[in-house]
Amino acid sequence: MFSFKRFSILIVAAIFAVTAVSAQNTARREMTVEESYLQESIEIMIIRETARAHTREQKLMSLEYIREAIERGNTNDEIRQTLEFLSREGRRTVARENGRLVNNFPDVRRQAARALGMMGTEEARRSLLEILQFENEPMVLQEAIKSLGDIGANENNETVAHIAWVMNRFNNTNPDNIMAVATIDAFEKIARNNNGLNSPEAIRTLVQISEGQYVTPVKERARQLLAELRTYGN
16 A cells, blocks of 8 residues: 555655756756857957968958857957957058068958948947048948948947048049948948938938939939938938
């Protein structure tokens, strides 16, 4: 006959078993956190060291690792600092051999600008603004402008002022349709993210594009955005 005493012993044993399993699961979770932290630390170290290698191939490998990390949600500021380092290759960080520049890798700088836009942080935005100030390669500037549009932040019109400054440099010396499209798209995204634009620089830039030496579809895009900007606040 199933006695009350035996029933009590089974209950106690079951509680003990559940407690032991729970403790094991907790220890396993803690170990997973530690392993994850260690794995991230190793990944950051590899990213940092490959970025600082001398060859273009190693730097591109670092950028591939960075994109994978960002896609997993890793926005560690060391990654942003590494991207900033890569965005300066051949511009603000110069290496020469026998007087010849040997680290001018515009494709590395362009991909760094793209990854900064993927990060989307305020610190990444500031790194992109620095690119606009010191870069002269159109494809890098275009990517930085696109990334600033993707981030969408524009406190005190700082972002659009930088973009307008770059666009006006090219508008006055060498009108570039791709640069114009990147600028229009960035202004459009920033406007939609901030319920409009109240920047005179941005409006003047769009007017210049709409009347400038650009292909008809680009000029029409500028006119369409000017019309859209009028609807905000109504």
